Structure formats: C-alpha cells, structure tokens
Amino acid sequence: MTMSYLAPAIAHEQRDSLLGRTSPLVKLAIAVLWLLGLGLTVHPGPPLVLIVVTLIAGIELGRIPLPRLAARLVPLALAAAGIAVTNLVFSGQNADPAATELTRIGPLRITEEAVAAAFGIGARIGAIVAVGAVFALTTDPTRLVDALVQQGRISPRFAYGALAAYQAVPRLADDLATLRAARRLRGLREWHPRILVGLLVRAIRRADQLAIAMDARGFGSPDLGARTTFRPLHWSILDAVVLLTGVVLIVVLLLATR
Amino acid sequence: MTTLDRVRVPPTAPPSAAPPSAAWRTRDIVVTAVIGVAFGVVFWAWGLAWGAFEPLNLVVPVLRDSLYAVWLVPAVLAPLIVRRPGAALFAEMGAAGVSALLGSQWGVDTLLSGFVQGAAAELVFAFTLYQVWSLPVLSVAAVASAAAAWIHDWVLYYPDFAIELQILRGVLMAISALVFVAGGSVLLVRALRRAGVLEGFPA
Numbered sequence: 537m538t539m540s541y542l543a544p545a546i547a548h549e550q551r552d553s554l555l556g557r558t559s560p561l562v563k564l565a566i567a568v569l570w571l572l573g574l575g576l577t578v579h580p581g582p583p584l585v586l587i588v589v590t591l592i593a594g595i596e597l598g599r600i601p602l603p604r605l606a607a608r609l610v611p612l613a614l615a616a617a618g619i620a621v622t623n624l625v626f627s628g629q630n631a632d633p634a635a636t637e638l639t640r641i642g643p644l645r646i647t648e649e650a651v652a653a654a655f656g657i658g659a660r661i662g663a664i665v666a667v668g669a670v671f672a673l674t675t676d677p678t679r680l681v682d683a684l685v686q687q688g689r690i691s692p693r694f695a696y697g698a699l700a701a702y703q704a705v706p707r708l709a710d711d712l713a714t715l716r717a718a719r720r721l722r723g724l725r726e727w728h729p730r731i732l733v734g735l736l737v738r739a740i741r742r743a744d745q746l747a748i749a750m751d752a753r754g755f756g757s758p759d760l761g762a763r764t765t766f767r768p769l770h771w772s773i774l775d776a777v778v779l780l781t782g783v784v785l786i787v788v789l790l791l792a793t794r
Numbered sequence: 795m796t797t798l799d800r801v802r803v804p805p806t807a808p809p810s811a812a813p814p815s816a817a818w819r820t821r822d823i824v825v826t827a828v829i830g831v832a833f834g835v836v837f838w839a840w841g842l843a844w845g846a847f848e849p850l851n852l853v854v855p856v857l858r859d860s861l862y863a864v865w866l867v868p869a870v871l872a873p874l875i876v877r878r879p880g881a882a883l884f885a886e887m888g889a890a891g892v893s894a895l896l897g898s899q900w901g902v903d904t905l906l907s908g909f910v911q912g913a914a915a916e917l918v919f920a921f922t923l924y925q926v927w928s929l930p931v932l933s934v935a936a937v938a939s940a941a942a943a944w945i946h947d948w949v950l951y952y953p954d955f956a957i958e959l960q961i962l963r964g965v966l967m968a969i970s971a972l973v974f975v976a977g978g979s980v981l982l983v984r985a986l987r988r989a990g991v992l993e994g995f996p997a
Contacts, residue, residue, distance in 0.1 A: 567902035575950055608897055615845040615899035619951055622848075626855050628956035653954040661899070661951070668894060668901020677895060693823055698888050701827035705892070708835055733985045735832055740991040743828040747821040755820060 550674050554774065555598035560680040561687050562775045566782030567667050573786040574663060580656045582789035583663035589785065590663070594670035608673065612665045620658030624650055677702060679769075686769045693756035700746055704739065711738045816924075821994070822876040829875070830885040833868040834892025840864050841898045856963045863970035865907075866939045869915035870932055871979040875986075875997045879924055882935070886912030907946055914942035927997075929980065936975035940967040 550556050555563070574583055594600045627650035629635050635647035681699040684690040715734045716726045754760050850858040872885030890908025898904050918935035944964045952960070983997050 564902070564905075568906065571903055571906060578953065611842065611845075612897065612899040612901075615841070618845050618848050622851060623952060623954050626851075626952075626956065626959055627954045628959075629954065631956060650954065657951065657954065664901040664903050665899055666901075668898065668904070671902060672895050672897060675895075693818070693820070694827075694884065697820070697823035698827040698830070698884075698891075701824060701831045701888070702892060704828060704831060705835065705896075708832060732836070733982065733989070736829065736982065736986060737989045737991050739828045739832045740825055740986065743824040744821060744991075747819075747824040750824070751820050 546673060546676050549599045551676050551679075553597060553599040553674065555593065555670070555674040555778075556676070557772075557774060558778045559687060559769065559771065559775045560675045560683045562779045562782075563671050563675065566779065567671055569783065570667060570786050571664060573790055574660045577790060577793060578653060578656045579793040580659040581793045582786070583656075583659035585789055586663040586785075587659070587666045590666040590670050594666075594673065598670060598674040600670065600673045605669065605673065608669045609665065612669065613662065616661040616665050617658060619661055620654050623657045624654035627653060629653065679767075682765075682767050682769055686765060687771065692763065696755070697750075700750070701743065704742060707742065708735060708739065711735055816879050818876075818878050822878050822881075825995075826872045826876050826878075826881050826885050827888055829872045830868055830888025831892050833871075833885070833889040834896070836867075837865055837889055837893035837904075838896040838898060841893060841900070844899075856959055856966060859963050860966040860970050862943065862967045863936070863940060863974035866911055866915070866936060866943065866971055866975045867978055869912045869939050870935050870975050871982055873915070873919055873924075873935075874927060874932065874979050874983055875992060875995055877924055877927065877996050879920065880916065882916040882919060883909070883912035886915070886939075903950065907943060910942040910946050911939045914938040929976065932979060933972055933976040936971040936979075937968050939975065940964075940971035943967065 546556070570586060574586070591605070594605060595602060624646065625644060627647070629649040630645050630647050632647065632649070635649045638646050638648050638651060640646070678699065681695050685692045685695045712731070712735060715731050719726050719728070719731070750756075844858075847858045847861060850861075866886075868885040868889045869882045873881035887905065887908045890904045894900075894902065894904040900907065915935040915938055918931065918938050922931055941964070944967050947963075948955070948960055952963070955963070983992070986992050987997065
C-alpha cells in the first residue's frame, strides 16, 4: 500500500481536460441525477448506455489513460458482479411456480425472470461503478472543495476543515505501517482491531495541532471581515453544456425504455 | 515531538458542567472531519474485503450483512465525542466521500448512502436536543442508521429479493448496528479517553 495510491492527487493531464475543467458540482449533480434515474428503471438499456457514454467520456474528454481506468474498474466490477449473482440466487422470482425454470443448481432453482432481473441490476451497478471511477479520476479534491464553498455555498469552515483532514490520508498510511511494526516488535499479531484505536489517537492529536494552527491564523474568524478567495471559480459555458447533456441523456433513456 | 504536542486548549468551562452548545469550535470541526477521513479509509478497505465475505452468504443467505454496520460507525462515534448538531451527518458523509474518492464499487452512491445513514442517526440525536448520550440513545441512533441503509439498499441493490430475506437482512443489520456502532463507539471512546486525547471534549 503506497502513499501515492492512498492520496489520489490527479495528474495535470486529467485536471486540465474538458471533464477536469468542468465544475465538480456539475459532475456531482449529473452523477446523483443518473443514480436516481437508474433507481427508477429495471430495464438494462439505460445503465448499459450510461456505462458506454461514461467510459468514452472519461477516456476522450477526461484524458484518463486506459490502464489507469482499467486498474480502478476491475476490482470494483468484480464486486459489482458479486451483487448481481447474489440477486440472481436469492431472487423472489425463483420461488414463483409460474416463472420459467432455466436450470437447477443443487437445491437452487434459477428462473429466466430472475436472470433478466439480475442482469438489469448488474448493469445498474456497473453504471454506478463507471460514473464513480470517472468522477474520482477527473476531479481534483482541492477543486471539489473550492467549488463546494464558492459555487455550492457550503460553510468554508466545514469544507476547508474537511479538506485539511483529507490531506492527512497519506499520514494515516504511515501511521498504520508504524503501528503494525510496533506490534510485530512486541510479538503480537500485526492485524488486530486495536490498531484502529492507535490510528484514531494519532489522527485526533494531529487534528488538535491543526485546529490550533488554523485558529492562530484566524481561520473562519468573523472578526476579520469579508473573506476573499485564493482560487476564484466561475460558472462557464462548459458547465452548462455538460449539465444539459447529462440531464437530456437520462431523461431520453428513461422515456425511451418506459 | 514538537512543543505543540504539549499545548492543550484551555477549557473555558469545566468540560461536563455546561450543556453542549450549538457553536462549533475549529477543534470540533477538524476532529470530526479527521474521524470521518480515518473511517473513509476503513470504509474503502472494508469495501474491497466485502467481496471476500461473499461465502458467508452461502452458509446462510444474506449472512454477510451481519458485518454491514462497520459502515455506520462514524455516524455515532463522532457526535458522541464532539456533541454538536450536524456531527453525525458531517462525519458519515466525510467518510463516504473519502471512500468514494479512494475508489468504491458503490461510486457516487456512497455519498447518497452516507447521507441517509448519517441523517437517520442525526435525527435521533436532534430528537434529544443533543443532550442525552446514554447507551439506549446511541443504540436507537445506530439502529435508525441501519434502517435507512436497509431501505436504501433494498430499492437500489436488492429490489428482486424475496420478502423473507429482506426482513432477515434488516434484522441482521440491526444486530450488527447494536454491536459495531453502539457498542463499538462506547468502547472506542473509552479507549480514546484513556489515551488522553479527548481532554476538553464532553465525552
């Protein structure tokens, strides 16, 4: 587990791509809208189209290198397939005597209707996986928080407090290595739930220091007058185009497969 | 160790005497966020391990969901420590956001899950006006969070499950929440207090 893997700073190429320059809030809004839209249908069509569109957009508009995208997708796709299989095996339609029996595996009866439903659910989860991966691989966490504050009107104290805490992720990996080494030295099992206590102790100590440093610099202090921004963000035509495309796409897909 | 390590925030009032106020100190914000981030990493690892727990479902269908509540811990642990309105939602969504950025098979739905799970616990704490932090209240908050997750997953991931299995899933998740979330939070807070990092917090 390397530090760079755990602290995913995205590369310049993705950050300056079309999708990288789109407001993170627009991408987030589309992702949530698509998610809600997919919850409304069991048809496999809409999620399959969204998977194709998302992956092409990620590669072409987001400039995500194919190996990087694949490395992110493969383990997640396997987990998604697991959920689809679970749905297939435990489908209520397998017990329905009117359903067409396809095969039997030991005591399990698998019906055509259950296969169709599981395929739809598998496609839905595949779409969720693809959208999440492309969002994470084209969104700089700092820009996400800037957008939440400037465009989403989230309280800067909470948003930047969370960002400051997020920067500690690579240190958490270091802490974990230290704690495991310490346990090994004492002849204990390296993995134990107690490690979590050690991790939290170190994280909270660091949070205390961070809070003192932030207070000392007048972070979020109402006495300092109006706030200025270091990295001003503005809505652009690009944001409007991407948002419109995303909304139209899901509406058309849902209407077409009704 | 730097000199800052030994600096302690001077308590303006005896920690447990005054009722918890609605105003967040910077320290409350950052500590809540850090708990969220630490559990975000735990969520991410738990998500990767989740596939490996699949064989549990072959022993008893949906048995795996008895491990579900690990995803609900920050929604009770963080408010139990800082005791501020919104802490459950902030910590749970922070953890969900971090695990989504690190890479989760639930993608952006992680945020939606985090929202409903955090909001359910938040409602329970709001109902006590953030005054009562007994084990029964923590247990109700934990089960409420599990109930929200149960409904969300029913609609999105298991729409085709037989109703008996949905109920069994709900019962397993509730038990899981009592053990991991309510019990786990109390044990973690006790360990953290013993380690001396909760000075100046009401917990």
